[in-house]
Amino acid sequence: MNIQVIEGPNLNLLGHREPEIYGKDTLEELHAWMQNQEYSRPCVFRFFQSNSEGALIDAIQQCVPWARGLVINPAAYTHTSYAIRDAIAAIGIPAVEVHLSDIHRREPFRAQSVIVPVCVGQVYGKGKESYREGVEILLAL
Numbered sequence: 001m002n003i004q005v006i007e008g009p010n011l012n013l014l015g016h017r018e019p020e021i022y023g024k025d026t027l028e029e030l031h032a033w034m035q036n037q038e039y040s041r042p043c044v045f046r047f048f049q050s051n052s053e054g055a056l057i058d059a060i061q062q063c064v065p066w067a068r069g070l071v072i073n074p075a076a077y078t079h080t081s082y083a084i085r086d087a088i089a090a091i092g093i094p095a096v097e098v099h100l101s102d103i104h105r106r107e108p109f110r111a112q113s114v115i116v117p118v119c120v121g122q123v124y125g126k127g128k129e130s131y132r133e134g135v136e137i138l139l140a141l
């Protein structure tokens with residue numbers, strides 16, 4: 001299964017950014033770890049990260065028809081971006097929202113996702129394991 005992984009703002013700083021919350025792995029290390037995991041079915045990943053909402057929307061639109069599923073960590077856009085939500089709804093492939101941290105046990109604004117209603121699942125609070133579980137949700141569909 002071809003899976004597009006998309007990450008939003010400030011996730012390029014992983015490994016340096018608040019490591020007590022987000023862990024010590026860099027984004028490149030996280031992606032390498034994902035590729036080295038064993039999954040219930042074979043999968044091929046493409047990765048994209050941007051700090052810009054428009055670039056994220058372009059990447060969501062352009063991942064089809066190659067991708068059959070989307071794993072997205074929209075970062076702070078999780079809580080605000082109806083445009084990213086609309087883009088996911090528009091492409092018509094299943095998406096899973098993932099977060100490294102437990103968004104339900106932090107500041108109240110983080111508990112609200114405007115994206116999750118158009119996703120088939122949400123995994124949070126498990127560090128990089130959130131991503132692996134997100135992939136498995138797609139593979140099980």
Ligand code: DQA
Binds near residue numbers: 078
């Ligand atoms: C995050 C949680 C968001 O609230 C935050 O803005 C991020 C990262 C996470 O992976 O835990 O940038 O999506």
